[in-house]
Amino acid sequence: MYRQGDVLIVPLAEGAVPAHVRDAQDEPRDARGRLVLALGEVTGHAHAVVGPGRLVREPGPFGPLLLQLPDGGRVVHEEHAAIPLPKGWFRVIRQREYVPGSVRIVAD
């Protein structure tokens, strides 16, 4: 697994990918043609993947995004070193922190 700041990218076995994901609609790429894993509302800084692949949103409060990279790729961010990723399926998990009585997403 790979961690870039507040995003964790965890490999997922081909067989573990839910069937409906194969036909699910892909997340649109951003204006620069990247797959955005997480976007900062204020700075516009993003954890993003460049190159061929699919990103599918799974519903739910932290609903991990599922990322498919047929040839591998690189995840980049304005404030973190890039991480090369092998080919395959991945879960994308946003970091959260504990708040008494609830949980909130980390926004760094």
Add this chain to the structure above:
Amino acid sequence: MAETGVPVGVGIQEDSGSAATDLAHWRAVAAATGPADRETAEAGVRRAYRDAGLTEPVRILWADSPRAAVTLLVRLAGDDELGSSVRDVVRNGPWAEARERLHARLGPSGWGAHWNATGGRLWNTTQMLVDRIRTGVVEDLAAPSRTVAGARDRRSETAIRLMLLDAVFGQHEAAWLSAFGSSDTESDSRLDGLAQVARSAGWWWPYERVAVVCERPTELHRDEAGRLDSATGPALAFPDGFALHAWRGMPVPADFLAGLAGLTPQRIRDEENAELRRVMLEHFGYDRYLTESGAEPVHRDATGILWRVQLPGDEDVVMVEVVNSTPEPDGTHRTYWLRVPPRTRTAREGVAWTFGLQADAYEPQRET
């Protein structure tokens, strides 16, 4: 961080760009601050009336905030100057039709996917603003109860809430408009008037004879997750002084923020409201608090350091101290603190929990 400025006026029709460009446009509309473009907004209001088959309003009046608008509307309604609300005809009808058409064309799952890719991205952050503004208007305007101390007069509160139900949210309709107006759907001309108002003004209230339109906020401060957030003043403020204060999305009293500058560990411990105490701790800095209250680290491993602070009459504050793997431009590594559940025993367990994993499952091979 402050957000200012008015989005570039990219129209849905003249924008032949991608869905991503549309989404960025509507995201900017929802967060726009600064003076309304009154001429464009008024033309949009008139157009929305005409497109709904109505006669244009006799008068279009401006208010400096939703609070000022409700105050004005209550007065005008009392003088019987408004006529009936036409929100259903002007907004809900065209809305429902556009949604129905898209739904019929895309099918249920197609519609769901389309919403997720458009309005769904903006919904939470804009709806949160709408809810907070509504609450703020009620808190500021509802008369106090004559019988129960600290409560609001129910009749007065109901009158204000009913008035808020007649509002069209202008710039805060961005989520729906992004779903209806994306480049892969034909622009819906019956929504163009509404979209024009959204791009040039704040909330508005359409009635038979009068429309009241609001200015946009002068200030909007949010954190990276899009939650209202400012430690130095209002997180959201309008030209007439109507304002909301918040810390990472949590509403706080205006005078509370003023007291954050001179905090001491003792004052934090003395605060009885646990939520406000948490804000104080975050503002003061967990690291400073730990240093100044002589806390000892509980556990340390390759993932970070686990700290535990006992607070009187409250659950322990347990945190992992994590070092950012990418150095700052000056070569230092930024440390940050994440609060984890009080049951946490090791640093690895804490960091793993922040990603929803068990301690033994958390094993990143690359971290930056």
